Amino acid sequence: MTEKTEKTPARRAKPRGTYHHGDLRRAVLDAATALIRERGSEAFTLREAARLVGVDHAAVYRHFEDKRALLAVVAEEGFVAIAGRIRDEMAGLPETSVLERLKALASAYVGFALDNPAHFRVMLGPRLNEDGRFPSLESAIEGAVTLLLDEVRRGRRLGLLRDARTRDMAMTVWTAAHGYASLALLGRIKHGDSVRAAAYLEVVVAPVLAGLQR
Amino acid sequence: MTEKTEKTPARRAKPRGTYHHGDLRRAVLDAATALIRERGSEAFTLREAARLVGVDHAAVYRHFEDKRALLAVVAEEGFVAIAGRIRDEMAGLPETSVLERLKALASAYVGFALDNPAHFRVMLGPRLNEDGRFPSLESAIEGAVTLLLDEVRRGRRLGLLRDARTRDMAMTVWTAAHGYASLALLGRIKHGDSVRAAAYLEVVVAPVLAGLQR
DNA sequence: CAACAATGTCACCAGTGGTGACATTGCGTC
DNA sequence: GACGCAATGTCACCACTGGTGACATTGTTG
Numbered sequence: 001m002t003e004k005t006e007k008t009p010a011r012r013a014k015p016r017g018t019y020h021h022g023d024l025r026r027a028v029l030d031a032a033t034a035l036i037r038e039r040g041s042e043a044f045t046l047r048e049a050a051r052l053v054g055v056d057h058a059a060v061y062r063h064f065e066d067k068r069a070l071l072a073v074v075a076e077e078g079f080v081a082i083a084g085r086i087r088d089e090m091a092g093l094p095e096t097s098v099l100e101r102l103k104a105l106a107s108a109y110v111g112f113a114l115d116n117p118a119h120f121r122v123m124l125g126p127r128l129n130e131d132g133r134f135p136s137l138e139s140a141i142e143g144a145v146t147l148l149l150d151e152v153r154r155g156r157r158l159g160l161l162r163d164a165r166t167r168d169m170a171m172t173v174w175t176a177a178h179g180y181a182s183l184a185l186l187g188r189i190k191h192g193d194s195v196r197a198a199a200y201l202e203v204v205v206a207p208v209l210a211g212l213q214r
Numbered sequence: 215m216t217e218k219t220e221k222t223p224a225r226r227a228k229p230r231g232t233y234h235h236g237d238l239r240r241a242v243l244d245a246a247t248a249l250i251r252e253r254g255s256e257a258f259t260l261r262e263a264a265r266l267v268g269v270d271h272a273a274v275y276r277h278f279e280d281k282r283a284l285l286a287v288v289a290e291e292g293f294v295a296i297a298g299r300i301r302d303e304m305a306g307l308p309e310t311s312v313l314e315r316l317k318a319l320a321s322a323y324v325g326f327a328l329d330n331p332a333h334f335r336v337m338l339g340p341r342l343n344e345d346g347r348f349p350s351l352e353s354a355i356e357g358a359v360t361l362l363l364d365e366v367r368r369g370r371r372l373g374l375l376r377d378a379r380t381r382d383m384a385m386t387v388w389t390a391a392h393g394y395a396s397l398a399l400l401g402r403i404k405h406g407d408s409v410r411a412a413a414y415l416e417v418v419v420a421p422v423l424a425g426l427q428r
Numbered sequence: 429c430a431a432c433a434a435t436g437t438c439a440c441c442a443g444t445g446g447t448g449a450c451a452t453t454g455c456g457t458c
Numbered sequence: 459g460a461c462g463c464a465a466t467g468t469c470a471c472c473a474c475t476g477g478t479g480a481c482a483t484t485g486t487t488g
Binding site for chain 2: 042124125126165168175180182183186187188189190204206208209210
């Protein structure tokens with residue numbers, strides 16, 4: 001009943017004549033990340049990502065259970081990236097200058113947020129993992145947190161920090177960095193460009209680190 | 215073509231036979247707030263709020279331009295509430311114990327967030343007012359911020375705080391409180407119930423206030 | 429009481445997340 | 459190399475959402 005001409009018209013939608021995409025999962029993730037960056041996190045649409053890749057939106061469901069599942073992976077990759085950036089930014093500093101390193105850590109955290117606001121919001125906006133789905137997302141988060149915990153631990157060992165619980169002091173730092181990032185993204189912190197924002201961070205967070213010193 | 219029986223069947227949708235509601239604006243706001251509290255902020259639906267009030271969803275648009283406009287008012291009322299709570303919680307403390315009062319302020323802020331997580335997310339999640347719409351929302355925010363600024367100002371005048379810029383130190387406090395609230399809402403801060411969370415706040419924020427002291 | 433503005437209703441739109449039936453393809457097996 | 463199965467896409471469809479314009483019903487004001 002259907003002639004060949006009817007069966008093969010949609011070919012041009014996809015770049016190649018390939019019915020199968022090759023690595024759709026990766027392509028969708030990249031498209032999603034790009035869209036989120038451009039259009040904002042809440043405006044993101046699974047269908048638009050599929051469109052961008054040139055694929056029916058239903059195809060996406062072969063690789064992700066859910067829209068949430070897709071976003072969870074995007075978030076996960078964000079945490080991996082932020083951990084990398086933290087490592088990079090701490091790399092040059094000697095292991096003994098813990099305060100400096102913590103400052104660098106906070107700066108990396110905030111820097112990532114300012115450079116990738118929408119991505120950051122996906123990571124820490126909706127509580128994607130509130131029900132314990134997406135354990136690998138959880139791991140990615142913990143990977144980043146570990147950097148912080150290790151640093152504080154060493155600070156204590158070196159006698160540079162107060163004699164308080166490691167976890168508490170770490171939370172103090174995270175709290176400050178995260179609060180700063182959130183408020184900055186909300187436009188609540190007045191600064192010119194993101195460079196000045198990074199500079200201003202030091203002004204705001206300095207007292208916190210000072211308060212943690214021995 | 216349409217008989218009378220066809221024209222008047224939907225009466226039972228609304229509780230009274232009243233075609234006009236009386237104070238639909240208020241009713242929708244209350245319904246919205248309730249729904250947000252129960253179902254969560256992102257699951258909130260304009261149509262469901264209308265349904266709850268027993269009105270066609272289009273009627274809502276007579277009172278609110280937009281879904282965003284509705285949410286903006288919800289957020290605004292949240293900021294009024296949070297300011298009230300801050301005032302209440304600072305009320306008992308003498309004006310000279312600035313540190314104590316700042317602690318109370320932070321505690322009120324975090325307390326509100328923990329008691330009304332979804333509402334809090336509407337207030338500080340999506341940047342509702344990024345384009346300067348909703349000036350009254352802006353005012354409500356400033357109303358709350360003023361409490362903080364005033365307190366810091368007095369602290370400086372009394373010589374209890376560092377000799378840094380008022381706005382900077384205020385941002386330090388807000389940053390800490392907001393970061394704590396956000397992370398707590400994300401389940402990133404381990405605590406049993408919200409009572410313990412409030413107690414733990416002190417552990418985390420104490421170094422910050424210490425750092426601000428003269 | 430007539431006319432007008434305010435407030436609701438209705439029917440409709442495009443777009444979204446999601447699903448089940450079906451088509452196409454790649455690949456291991458005989 | 460043909461066969462058949464699992465993986466991967468497509469298609470048609472669902473209920474639902476935010477939003478709009480035409481129309482109905484009211485309250486109010488002259």
